Amino acid sequence: MANFNIDSVKQRTFDAIVIGSGISGGWAAKEFTEKGLKTLVLERGKDVKHVTDYPTTNNMPWEFKHRNQIPEAVKKENPVISKCYAFREDAMHFFVKDKEHPYIQEKPFDWIRGYQTGGKSLMWARHTQRWSEYDFEGPARDGFAVDWPIRYKDLAPWYSHVEKFAGISGNKDGLKELPDGEFLSPMEMSCVEEYFKGIVAERYKSQRHVIIARCAHITGNEEYYAQQGRVKCQSRNLCQRGCPFGGYFSSNSSTLPWAMKTGNLTLKNNAVVHSVIYDEEKQKASGVLVIDAVTKEQIEYYAPVIFVNAAAFNTNLILLNSKSNRFPQGLGNDNGLLGKYVAFHNYRGKIAAEYEGYMDKTTTGRRPTGSYIPRFRNVLKQETDFLRGYASGFGATRMKDIETKDLFGAELKENLLNPTYGPWRVSSHMMGETIPKEASRLSLDESNTDEWGIPQLKVAIDYDENDEKMLKDFFEQFTEMYTEAGFTNIKTRDTKQAPGLDIHEMGGVRMGKDPKTSLLDKWNRLHACKNVYVTDGACMTSTSTQNPSLTYMALTARAVDHAVKELS
Amino acid sequence: MSMDRRTLLKQLGVMASGAMLLPSCDFTPEKIPIALNNLKVSLEQEALLAELVGAIIPTGEIPGAKDLEVQNFVWVMADDCMEKEDQNIFINGLNQFMRYVDKFSEISLEEITPEQQVKLLNEIMEIKSANKPVAELSAEDDPKETPPPEAFIGDIQFFINQAKNYTIRGYLQSEYVMRELMPYSLVPGGYNYCETIDPNKKVNIHG
Numbered sequence: 001m002a003n004f005n006i007d008s009v010k011q012r013t014f015d016a017i018v019i020g021s022g023i024s025g026g027w028a029a030k031e032f033t034e035k036g037l038k039t040l041v042l043e044r045g046k047d048v049k050h051v052t053d054y055p056t057t058n059n060m061p062w063e064f065k066h067r068n069q070i071p072e073a074v075k076k077e078n079p080v081i082s083k084c085y086a087f088r089e090d091a092m093h094f095f096v097k098d099k100e101h102p103y104i105q106e107k108p109f110d111w112i113r114g115y116q117t118g119g120k121s122l123m124w125a126r127h128t129q130r131w132s133e134y135d136f137e138g139p140a141r142d143g144f145a146v147d148w149p150i151r152y153k154d155l156a157p158w159y160s161h162v163e164k165f166a167g168i169s170g171n172k173d174g175l176k177e178l179p180d181g182e183f184l185s186p187m188e189m190s191c192v193e194e195y196f197k198g199i200v201a202e203r204y205k206s207q208r209h210v211i212i213a214r215c216a217h218i219t220g221n222e223e224y225y226a227q228q229g230r231v232k233c234q235s236r237n238l239c240q241r242g243c244p245f246g247g248y249f250s251s252n253s254s255t256l257p258w259a260m261k262t263g264n265l266t267l268k269n270n271a272v273v274h275s276v277i278y279d280e281e282k283q284k285a286s287g288v289l290v291i292d293a294v295t296k297e298q299i300e301y302y303a304p305v306i307f308v309n310a311a312a313f314n315t316n317l318i319l320l321n322s323k324s325n326r327f328p329q330g331l332g333n334d335n336g337l338l339g340k341y342v343a344f345h346n347y348r349g350k351i352a353a354e355y356e357g358y359m360d361k362t363t364t365g366r367r368p369t370g371s372y373i374p375r376f377r378n379v380l381k382q383e384t385d386f387l388r389g390y391a392s393g394f395g396a397t398r399m400k401d402i403e404t405k406d407l408f409g410a411e412l413k414e415n416l417l418n419p420t421y422g423p424w425r426v427s428s429h430m431m432g433e434t435i436p437k438e439a440s441r442l443s444l445d446e447s448n449t450d451e452w453g454i455p456q457l458k459v460a461i462d463y464d465e466n467d468e469k470m471l472k473d474f475f476e477q478f479t480e481m482y483t484e485a486g487f488t489n490i491k492t493r494d495t496k497q498a499p500g501l502d503i504h505e506m507g508g509v510r511m512g513k514d515p516k517t518s519l520l521d522k523w524n525r526l527h528a529c530k531n532v533y534v535t536d537g538a539c540m541t542s543t544s545t546q547n548p549s550l551t552y553m554a555l556t557a558r559a560v561d562h563a564v565k566e567l568s
Numbered sequence: 569m570s571m572d573r574r575t576l577l578k579q580l581g582v583m584a585s586g587a588m589l590l591p592s593c594d595f596t597p598e599k600i601p602i603a604l605n606n607l608k609v610s611l612e613q614e615a616l617l618a619e620l621v622g623a624i625i626p627t628g629e630i631p632g633a634k635d636l637e638v639q640n641f642v643w644v645m646a647d648d649c650m651e652k653e654d655q656n657i658f659i660n661g662l663n664q665f666m667r668y669v670d671k672f673s674e675i676s677l678e679e680i681t682p683e684q685q686v687k688l689l690n691e692i693m694e695i696k697s698a699n700k701p702v703a704e705l706s707a708e709d710d711p712k713e714t715p716p717p718e719a720f721i722g723d724i725q726f727f728i729n730q731a732k733n734y735t736i737r738g739y740l741q742s743e744y745v746m747r748e749l750m751p752y753s754l755v756p757g758g759y760n761y762c763e764t765i766d767p768n769k770k771v772n773i774h775g
């Protein structure tokens with residue numbers, strides 16, 4: 001029996017444990033296994049294998065019973081997830097349903113989650129803009145949050161490292177506020193997007209830029225990606241279903257199969273992490289306590305280094321729930337700041353208009369990305385009555401119209417079968433930086449536990465005056481830019497959506513120089529428990545405006561490199 | 569459109585008692601109404617919706633909506649994707665539409681032309697009226713004294729509009745239209761950022 005136990009412990013001991021298989025966990029797995037470490041990846045949800053577990057990927061539109069609409073009964077049962085733009089009939093099986101995993105909204109927060117192998121990397125929007133020097137300097141310059149312990153130069157080589165492997169399409173625009181990366185050929189801007197680019201450059205003396213977004217799609221260097229079993233993006237724009245070509249980057253199509261090929265990866269599904277185990281004697285973490293999602297059995301796994309990549313808020317939850325004599329308020333939480341200073345991106349602003357130029361031209365097909373306008377407010381210095389700024393999406397597509405009003409019968413049929421070209425439709429949405437504040441916090445509700453006996457997460461996060469001012473500025477500036485371009489019928493809209501729907505929640509375990517005011521050091525290690533790393537959204541000291549996943553990937557690869565050096 | 573109820577019933581082989589008139593040597597499967605998750609519909613209601621769908625996008629050289637069985641899509645959408653309250657109005661609108669045609673239309677199923685169908689629909693849609701939602705009506709009115717169908721013009725118009733919207737959607741996103749008329753390419757999706765429009769080429773909303 002004794003031997004059996006020793007063997008069992010041995011079997012449950014690895015060189016590294018990674019909690020979570022999403023975009024950052026997948027990267028941790030790849031880097032660790034490539035460096036020869038036996039790595040255990042714990043995924044709380046079911047397995048989703050590349051290609052074989054994409055049930056809807058080759059469906060034609062008419063094969064969806066409700067033509068991709070979500071039935072009323074599903075909406076009623078799932079008011080939160082139903083608000084998510086990607087929660088449609090074709091991909092609804094990849095999203096967490098409200099009822100299955102409740103949480104407590106102390107203030108309205110729409111928490112969008114994907115519990116499966118690959119996490120949200122399966123359904124993400126694939127935008128991959130680098131942070132710039134100005135972004136890392138932000139908190140120090142403007143006096144909010146704490147200073148980032150790293151600068152752009154620390155991360156730049158790691159951005160290159162992950163970009164090359166993931167496959168990032170983009171144009172070298174030479175912008176200091178949005179550094180260039182290792183790009184495959186860019187996708188193309190539509191002619192009205194090009195036109196707007198010209199107008200904006202001229203009117204704002206090259207202080208504002210309209211560019212094609214950098215996105216995680218393979219558009220070249222095909223031999224290299226063939227090694228991952230991935231081929232060129234087919235422009236299907238059905239990414240949220242999972243891509244049989246591996247045309248876009250996900251853990252499922254790229255990092256996890258790569259890690260698996262090394263023979264060093266063990267992926268465990270249905271593994272709900274209860275807490276990180278702290279060894280009071282050795283004064284470091286020794287492993288992870290897991291509850292089997294199905295059998296509810298408790299199992300411990302051990303490793304000398306642990307990466308927590310459970311997705312921003314769940315990483316906070318796990319650490320808050322990792323209590324010991326040494327850390328009664330949660331692992332590494334000596335200063336009581338764990339779960340605090342969370343923030344997100346303000347996506348409330350939308351603007352749309354029409355343009356009647358280029359009437360002899362049209363767009364066709366399905367480009368899986370859009371144009372992008374990097375932040376132009378307060379970049380070099382403070383110039384508005386609000387802090388920081390916003391980036392924006394931009395898109396221009398030729399409309400195709402069918403007149404149906406008051407028509408029945410032959411006349412209606414004639415119109416349906418003979419659509420006409422309408423004006424161009426242009427639109428933008430705001431991606432505003434929000435300021436992390438101590439009052440924006442996550443905590444645990446010990447009296448409300450989930451199915452696995454884990455306390456539910458309480459979320460208290462809200463917009464503030466800075467966000468309102470920034471929203472107003474977005475409307476003003478874009479109305480001006482659109483007017484300059486001759487766009488008409490300009491309509492602005494405040495969606496008033498709650499935080500969360502941006503799916504860019506960040507912070508709570510922030511990086512910083514000082515253990516008194518931050519949780520993680522410059523290598524993403526807990527100041528107070530140096531063999532535990534956090535490299536998902538939870539580590540973010542500030543949010544900037546860029547879609548954050550690329551930064552998590554780069555931070556992860558950099559942190560693994562450090563962790564492996566520390567071990568040897 | 570023949571909404572002559574008796575003719576419709578006869579056509580369907582349904583007697584007043586609701587029993588099926590089936591000759592003993594007829595081995596065609598017994599007609600049963602479409603199976604839905606929430607709504608229970610009768611063969612009569614089903615037949616009426618099929619007629620309406622056919623009137624909205626009529627048959628011809630190119631198949632119409634009824635030819636493509638778009639009525640089944642309309643039922644599925646009404647059943648699964650409509651809020652309960654709207655569903656009640658939709659069904660009441662359908663029933664009242666049946667009564668309305670019964671009362672006001674002189675034309676029988678065999679005689680009506682597509683033009684007459686359109687004329688009838690236009691007439692109904694042009695009536696200015698705002699009846700109360702059906703739920704309120706049934707609560708305060710004496711059930712024995714069912715109001716005449718024209719009292720429900722609002723419901724009827726709602727029903728026709730919803731049916732029309734779903735018919736258009738089901739038709740444009742039918743396999744036939746998306747393969748034969750305005751092809752949808754699953755792979756590759758393609759992208760042309762600035763194509764010069766050829767005025768002789770049909771506009772493809774799925775292209």
